[in-house]
Amino acid sequence: MHIYVNDEETPIESGETLDSLLSRLTSGGKLAVAVNDTVIRQAEWPDYQLQADDRVLLIAPVQGG
């Protein structure tokens, strides 16, 4: 099955958690996540199971005015 991470189609294993996905795709650092437009707090990542076609938005702080 697959999901969409920042609009990119991304394969996942059935039952994969958000925590697992993030450790595969990101290099750590400050990060915030929304799934289907709902923010998922960091404490919930280990138990949050992704579903097929979920839209995951990953954002991070950058320079800006």
Next chain:
Amino acid sequence: MKTEPLIIGDYTFESRLFLGTGKFGSNALMHDAVFASGSELVTVALRRVRLQEQEDEVVSHLQIPGVHLLPNTSGVRTAKEAVLAAQLAREALQTNLLKLEIHPDPRYLLPDPIETLAATEILAKEGFIVLPYINADPVLCKRLEDVGAAAVMPLGAPIGTNQGLQTRAMLEIIIEQSAVPVVVDAGIGAPSQAAEAMEMGADAVLVNTAIAVAGDPVAMANAFRMATLAGRIAFEARMGAVSKSAAASSPLTAFLAQE
């Protein structure tokens, strides 16, 4: 010399110069400029993480004692998008401070007052300390205050233009009427303009481009630090009245010429 502290929400600031972190040539230069500016509140933007790319993390370069981060919502076009961006910012940076900016027009980056008002009301209720970036509209500023804005941030001129206080007359009205701090944001291009805003009674100024694109950003940050402080000291010292006719500052008794 110390001036009155500035209080926004539950934060207290000694420095009345806020800094934007965009457009610096490197994170190291940004760090040094923030340090030289003496600022205690610096903005950061949010961006979608680019997968499979190693990113240099901006926040690690801004861990300076006394410096708070002010995430912005740049890039959103509606109140709905702004609310999600704000929630993400709070989660990423663990702060309730928020610079709300909603500017759908990429050419002039002028803020949308209707979406900004709607988003301010929602976010203030959610516990955010909302600092909305807006046009220098005195009526809008009062409306934002009514719905819970912690401060208002009217523009001097469009973002990044260095045109100075083009909105001066409206800023004066906003400052006169506002019950929340007024932070002049955008357009300030020279230290003298920051001083001018502070002399007018603005509570703070937010500067980014003028420092970041200067030949020597660290020296310019220092110049802005001094100008902002000078302007505030002048405001607190209460400037003399402007008058049309001359008023002698030396005694007018004649001692060379015989009357």
